[in-house]
Amino acid sequence: MMFLWDWLTAALSYLGLYHKKGKLVFLGLDNAGKTSLLNRLKFGTMATPHPTGQPHCEELQIADMTFRTHDLGGHKQARRVWREYLPAVDAVVFILDVSDPGRFREAQKELQGLLKDELTSGVPLLILGNKIDDPRAAGEFQLRTAFGLHGLTTGKETASLPEGRRAMELFMCSVKEKQGYGKAFRWLAQHF
Ligand SMILES: Nc1nc2c(ncn2[C@@H]2O[C@H](COP(=O)(O)OP(=O)(O)O)[C@@H](O)[C@H]2O)c(=O)[nH]1
Numbered sequence: 155m156m157f158l159w160d161w162l163t164a165a166l167s168y169l170g171l172y173h174k175k176g177k178l179v180f181l182g183l184d185n186a187g188k189t190s191l192l193n194r195l196k197f198g199t200m201a202t203p204h205p206t207g208q209p210h211c212e213e214l215q216i217a218d219m220t221f222r223t224h225d226l227g228g229h230k231q232a233r234r235v236w237r238e239y240l241p242a243v244d245a246v247v248f249i250l251d252v253s254d255p256g257r258f259r260e261a262q263k264e265l266q267g268l269l270k271d272e273l274t275s276g277v278p279l280l281i282l283g284n285k286i287d288d289p290r291a292a293g294e295f296q297l298r299t300a301f302g303l304h305g306l307t308t309g310k311e312t313a314s315l316p317e318g319r320r321a322m323e324l325f326m327c328s329v330k331e332k333q334g335y336g337k338a339f340r341w342l343a344q345h346f
């Protein structure tokens with residue numbers, strides 16, 4: 155038990171979430187890497203997170219932090235489900251598969267919908283460009299262009315935000331190679 159607790163504490167500390175309380179939701183198209191990321195948070199294992207009874211939704215709780223995933227795109231039903239959960243979230247993580255430019259348009263549509271959503275208009279938004287280990291991966295600048303992020307993001311280093319702006323930033327990562335998301339979550343943790 156002690157060992158497990160140490161693991162939990164270490165994992166949350168790494169992400170800047172130790173002693174934090176809140177609900178995070180991971181959104182993105184299917185295949186973006188949401189389930190893989192959730193599993194990584196669960197001590198880097200491939201253990202299966204808690205099924206929620208919804209086919210495209212999973213939940214993981216560590217101490218006072220709750221992490222939840224929802225697949226976007228396609229199904230209207232799925233959209234209703236995550237919107238019902240959204241009013242209660244403290245931060246949103248939007249995950250993109252950077253190795254699949256064929257789905258950038260579809261992903262961008264979902265991101266636009268999210269950016270326009272009044273339910274989460276003030277909530278910090280972390281955009282993760284996942285799968286940078288893949289040889290086909292788009293670069294960060296290319297991704298910012300494809301997703302219209304130039305001038306929208308608020309800075310990787312700054313904790314203080316311009317008046318009235320929501321915290322928003324893009325970080326590149328590889329869940330597979332355990333790269334990039336630690337820094338990204340530490341950025342996010344400053345903002346809720
Ligand atoms: N190359 C690579 N593949 C990844 C990475 N993260 C996830 N995957 C793979 O992408 C596929 C979809 O991942 P999954 O977590 O199920 O995506 P979800 O549908 O968003 O939950 C799986 O085959 C993963 O192994 C990554 O960082 N790099």
Ligand SMILES: [Mg+2]
Pocket residue numbers: 185188189190223
């Ligand atoms: Mg999944």
